[in-house]
Amino acid sequence: xxxxxxxxxxxxxxxxxxxxxxxxxxxxxxxxxxxxxxxxxxxxxxxxxxxxxxxxxxxxxxxxxxxxxxxxxxxxxxxxxxxxxxxxxxxxxxxxxxxxxxxxxxxxxxxxxxxxxxxxxxxxxxxxxxxxxxxxxxxxxxxxxxxxxxxxxxxxxxxxxxxxxxxxxxxxxxxxxxxxxxxxxxxxxxxxxxxxxxxxxxxxxxxxxxxxxxxxxxxxxxxxxxxxxxxxxxxxxxxxxxxxxxxxxxxxxxxxxxxxxxxxxxxxxxxxxxxxxxxxxxxxxxxxxxxxxxxxxxxxxxxxxxxxxxxxxxxxxxxxxxxxxxxxxxxxxxxxxxxxxxxxxxxxxxxxxxxxxxxxxxxxxxxxxxxxxxxxxxxxxxxxxxxxxxxxxxxxxxxxxxxxxxxxxxxxxxx
Amino acid sequence: xxxxxxxxxxxxxxxxxxxxxxxxxxxxxxxxxxxxxxxxxxxxxxxxxxxxxxxxxxxxxxxxxxxxxxxxxxxxxxxxxxxxxxxxxxxxxxxxxxxxxxxxxxxxxxxxxxxxxxxxxxxxxxxxxxxxxxxxxxxxxxxxxxxxxxxxxxxxxxxxxxx
Numbered sequence: 001x002x003x004x005x006x007x008x009x010x011x012x013x014x015x016x017x018x019x020x021x022x023x024x025x026x027x028x029x030x031x032x033x034x035x036x037x038x039x040x041x042x043x044x045x046x047x048x049x050x051x052x053x054x055x056x057x058x059x060x061x062x063x064x065x066x067x068x069x070x071x072x073x074x075x076x077x078x079x080x081x082x083x084x085x086x087x088x089x090x091x092x093x094x095x096x097x098x099x100x101x102x103x104x105x106x107x108x109x110x111x112x113x114x115x116x117x118x119x120x121x122x123x124x125x126x127x128x129x130x131x132x133x134x135x136x137x138x139x140x141x142x143x144x145x146x147x148x149x150x151x152x153x154x155x156x157x158x159x160x161x162x163x164x165x166x167x168x169x170x171x172x173x174x175x176x177x178x179x180x181x182x183x184x185x186x187x188x189x190x191x192x193x194x195x196x197x198x199x200x201x202x203x204x205x206x207x208x209x210x211x212x213x214x215x216x217x218x219x220x221x222x223x224x225x226x227x228x229x230x231x232x233x234x235x236x237x238x239x240x241x242x243x244x245x246x247x248x249x250x251x252x253x254x255x256x257x258x259x260x261x262x263x264x265x266x267x268x269x270x271x272x273x274x275x276x277x278x279x280x281x282x283x284x285x286x287x288x289x290x291x292x293x294x295x296x297x298x299x300x301x302x303x304x305x306x307x308x309x310x311x312x313x314x315x316x317x318x319x320x321x322x323x324x325x326x327x328x329x330x331x332x333x334x335x336x337x338x339x340x341x342x343x344x345x346x347x348x349x350x351x352x353x354x355x356x357x358x359x360x361x362x363x364x365x366x367x368x369x370x371x372x373x374x375x376x377x378x379x380x381x382x383x384x385x386x387x388x389x390x391x392x393x394x395x396x397x398x399x400x401x402x403x404x405x406x407x408x409x410x411x412x413x414x415x
Numbered sequence: 416x417x418x419x420x421x422x423x424x425x426x427x428x429x430x431x432x433x434x435x436x437x438x439x440x441x442x443x444x445x446x447x448x449x450x451x452x453x454x455x456x457x458x459x460x461x462x463x464x465x466x467x468x469x470x471x472x473x474x475x476x477x478x479x480x481x482x483x484x485x486x487x488x489x490x491x492x493x494x495x496x497x498x499x500x501x502x503x504x505x506x507x508x509x510x511x512x513x514x515x516x517x518x519x520x521x522x523x524x525x526x527x528x529x530x531x532x533x534x535x536x537x538x539x540x541x542x543x544x545x546x547x548x549x550x551x552x553x554x555x556x557x558x559x560x561x562x563x564x565x566x567x568x569x570x571x572x573x574x575x576x577x578x
């Protein structure tokens with residue numbers, strides 16, 4: 001009998017051989033929450049009268065949504081969670097000024113083959129490492145903190161093959177949008193997407209994290225890159241050891257397969273107000289833009305800032321520009337490479353490790369009728385502020401070129 | 416569980432930012448949240464929600480993991496949601512907060528705004544104008560959680576049964 005990666009991980013985590021469609025109880029290797037969902041998780045734990053932590057080593061908490069606190073209520077939420085951390089001696093706690101939860105998990109905690117659940121939908125990001133990762137609500141996460149376990153329906157496996165090499169400036173975001181263009185936002189409901197990269201080095205870890213991050217926008221149950229040399233090198237570089245990796249059996253059964261020829265994928269955007277309203281950048285080029293956001297758990301990594309800096313070097317932005325590396329670690333590296341200086345000289349406001357703009361929380365809110373180009377993950381009505389703002393999603397190359405021109409543009413229009 | 420109510424019909428891909436925007440997520444108080452459901456498309460929505468059954472298309476509740484989306488809809492008095500499909504996280508959040516949700520692939524074709532319908536959650540059936548529509552009933556642990564009124568009550572019951 002052959003098994004997919006999903007089936008192998010869930011068989012290990014449930015202690016029995018699983019099949020798609022089955023509901024199984026599984027052990028969770030990493031459970032995590034951030035500030036905005038975390039206080040809710042703790043409230044649920046209090047209400048159950050079972051305020052205990054099953055395994056302190058497996059719990060990770062990072063503040064990112066209300067960072068730094070924009071109002072008293074947000075500061076109170078932080079205070080409440082800090083007290084929990086102190087009372088329960090939580091070890092893996094990252095206060096304001098460290099990084100966005102998914103990036104922190106990618107840099108420091110999750111390993112290939114893990115089961116990861118966090119109280120945030122973009123937990124799908126950890127699929128970049130070949131981990132079975134799912135976002136869940138506060139109640140489910142509270143139950144996992146207490147018991148170490150949860151239940152899942154084993155998803156139907158679907159295989160996507162990436163062949164060839166992306167064109168210049170085309171990165172993970174364009175590939176995520178290509179998947180959404182072809183399949184739309186409801187196709188993968190109930191499925192696990194397993195992505196096989198034919199030439200591992202053509203699709204680095206940063207790109208994989210962007211695609212996996214957008215797995216939730218595809219409404220997949222989970223999305224995973226099948227571990228390869230890029231996965232192994234990421235763990236070696238970030239943790240200092242070589243991980244064991246699990247891969248699907250040859251001839252494992254998938255319900256369907258699809259191949260993306262990377263060199264045929266164009267620079268893409270999602271136009272308002274739906275992630276699967278995907279267009280070639282040329283279909284919308286010249287649209288006036290007020291505000292560009294470069295960053296988030298989707299595109300706040302070093303390669304994103306490398307691309308933005310290449311385009312912004314020696315130029316000035318015409319739009320408002322806010323840039324937010326996903327973590328302190330990314331920010332520091334971007335500083336060492338001179339990317340931060342380039343962005344600041346071009347006129348961008350730069351900070352790190354906050355989700356503020358992406359959720360319309362703080363640090364850059366869109367006004368009615370404003371047009372936003374953002375490297376984040378959702379262009380739903382009202383997502384970044386006013387419900388009358390228009391949001392375009394793109395990768396870093398289009399975002400940076402747009403900031404320079406003041407209208408939706410591609411790198412060729414600037415360089 | 417038998418539920419009867421009038422239908423409010425919504426479209427495909429109803430996302431959690433539309434149900435309740437992130438600016439309200441610093442609170443979990445159901446009464447507060449209920450005032451704000453669907454406010455960016457219809458500020459009066461909460462006034463007509465009481466006693467209603469929401470009928471919707473594909474991937475209802477897609478997007479964020481915010482449990483307030485389910486809490487708010489329930490607190491506004493919505494009795495159940497029937498949709499062609501649900502986003503995985505929202506579906507779990509609804510059950511965990513005692514809000515009945517059922518997958519009904521044909522529902523939007525058969526039901527109109529304002530219809531009075533009767534829903535049988537265990538059997539997965541909806542009665543509208545003397546016609547029966549088949550849905551995916553709720554069984555097993557999900558039904559137990561729903562009947563307890565949500566995951567918190569379910570876990571409390573488990574604990575007190577053990578003691």
